[in-house]
Structure formats: C-alpha cells, structure tokens
Amino acid sequence: MKIVIIGPAHPLRGGLASFNERLTRQFLQEGHDVSIYTFSLQYPGFLFPGTTQFSSEPKPEDLKIKVCINSVNPLNWLKIGSELKKYKADIIVVRYWLPFMGACLGTILRKVKKNKHTRIICIADNVLPHEKRPGDKQLTKYFLKPVDAFVTMSDKVLKDLRSFTQKPAKLVTHPLYDGFGVSIPKEEARKHLGLTNEPIILFFGFIRKYKGLDILLRAMEILVNKSKSENIILPKLLIAGEFYEDKEIYSSLIKELGIEDNVILRTDFIADSEVRYYLSAADFVIQPYRNATQSGVTPLAYHFEKPMLVTDVGGLPDMVPDKKCGVVVPPDENAIAGGIERLYQLGEDYFLPFLQEEKKKYSWEILTQTIFSLANKK
DSSP: OEEEEESOOTTBOSHHHHHHHHHHHHHHHTTOEEEEEEEEESSOGGGOOSSOSBOOSOOOTTSOEEEEEETTOHHHHHHHHHHHHHHTOSEEEEEEOOGGGHHHHHHHHHHHHTTSOOEEEEEESOSSOSSOOTTHHHHHHHHHTTOOEEEESSHHHHHHHHTTOOSOEEEOOOOOOOOSOOOOOHHHHHHHHTOOSSOEEEEESOBOGGGOHHHHHHHHHHHHHHHTTSOOOOOEEEEESOBSSOHHHHHHHHHHHTOGGGEEEEOSOOOHHHHHHHHHHOSEEEEOOSSOSOOSHHHHHHHTTOOEEEESSTTHHHHSOBTTTEEEEOSSHHHHHHHHHHHHHHOHHHHHHHHHHHGGGOOHHHHHHHHHHHHTOO
16 A cells, blocks of 8 residues: 655654654555655744754664655645645555644645545544643644544543544554664663662653653652651662753752752653663653653553553553553652552562563554554445
C-alpha cells in the first residue's frame, strides 16, 4: 500500500517524532511504500516552551521524510492538501495531539478527501489538551470532520473522542519505544553519566505542571526526613528532561525543601542516543502525574524492563498493573513517598517476570493491523 504519515519527524525532535519514525519502519518491514510529511514550521517560536524544536541527531537515511508543512500558513495548507490529493495514498495516518494543529491539519485533510480514494486514520494522543485554551473544542471539531477512523492509546482519550464523534475508533496499547538501543549494565550506564553507584530513581521527559514533578520533590523531602530516624533506603532523584515552564519554580522548591543533596538535575534535552543510559542507570521510573491520558515514558520503561511508580490518573494505572510492573498510588506526596519505599522493599528482581510478560502487549504489529482494519471499514 501507499501510506503517508503526517506528523513530527526529523529534523524535529521528541516523542512524537520518535514514534512516527518507528511506525514508518514497521510499515516498511511489512512491505509498504511509506513517506512522512513533517513540519517545516511546527510551532512559532513564542509558542514553543523549550530551547529548540530541532534534533541534533543525524537524519535517518532509511526513511523518506518530506519537510514541508507550515502550521501557520493557510496557503501552504492548501498546497500540501492538493499535493496529497493528487498522490492518492491508500492510507494517511495523521497524528493529533494539540488543538493548535486543528486548522492546519483539518484543511489539508479536507483537500485530500476530494480524491475519494484515501482513507484517513488519526492516531489521537489527546483530543482535549492537558492545558486548556479558548477555541480548543472548535479547532478539534474542525480537525475531526474529514477523518474516517481513530486509534487511541488510552481509554481517557477514547472517552474524550466520543464526546465529539461516533466514527469508528479502536483502543491500542502504546507500542514499545524500542528504537533507543538495548539496555546496558547499570554500573556502566552510571559511569557514562558521571553518577555514583547508589540508589537512583528517575523522572524522565519534558517538565510541565501536569506531570507533577513538584509533588515528587515534596515526596523526596518526606523520605529525607524519614531517613533521619528510620532505616530506609533513601534514593537520589535523577531528573532528566527539559523544562517546559519556569525552571526557577523547581530550583526554589528544591532549595526550600532542603533536598539539594538528593536531587540530580540533567535538564537539557536528552538526545536519542543518550536515552538508554538514563533508563539503564535507574532502579525505578517515577511518573507522579497530576493528570494524564497515556504516557510515552511507560512503554520506554517497559522496553528497558524498569519497574514504575505511576499515579492513578488517566490511562496510567491501566498500563502498569499494581504490584506487578510497579506500584500505583494517588497523586499525593505522602502516597508517592510510600510508593517509592514499596518499590525498594519489593526490589527490582521481583517485578522483572511481570515486566517481561506485560511488554509482549506493546507490539507495533498490533498497531499497524489495527490501522488496516479501520481503513477497510467503509
């Protein structure tokens, strides 16, 4: 089949780009002709909270990536829409994660639909965003209209979708992020990162309010204070990811809580080639989210067979069976502190058989076959 994926890809960086490139490789492995249409301008600079939108990694030579979509130029949308209409792909897979993209992608897809051939399947990461803004619902409605069917990766997103449309939709487990290489011995990973050989928990990914890093920092204060009177394992907290809001909020909180000696900040963007060192170096991965749909960190932790602490919000507890692949707790500092203690009490080896069994569900082939089955529904 002729397949086009519309969404972030190299030279853009981040989880969506990694996902789209890995999905493309799965389609190629299955014998299809695949290309990615990505953004020449994804966000205007004033809307992007990080340092740069672009990857420092080399271009993937095995993929056809066309850098051509301008998210704020309506003339570009019409041009790309006309090009894809004439191309007559059998399937377009489009990513939707932010209402800001609704006008751009909705216009492109309306042009495509005029060829009466291409089936449009949306992978919806979010239907309503974590941080709501005026116009979100209108932009989402505009985007959804030309789409034929949907894939969601959490029940929360599926429920949000059903408040807008009853078009065909299927829920699929987020596939493994297995494109970052294999796990390496913990001591080797720590040596590479300049870390000492002591208990380490990991907070990984972009730092935004909904991810609850401040709650985790308060949980660390609880553990530090408890360690002064009780014999508990006190880990260092390794924070690996770029600030997408004011760094000073967290720096001040760390100082106020008196936990500077227990926190390791690596808050530049983590290049793809470095990801495996951070995951391999950690004992456990901590996701203290206030709210969530699904998380790309979870399939990453599964790939590296790292037990997790997740909060019982959104789709997170569905992805991490409690006391099997990790622990599930409320988004509260006391509960998170207690959950970290439980992880160390049970130990990494306890979780390993469950992680190895559970990760079998996280298949890219399941995703591609779901896309094909939705595309065949008329």
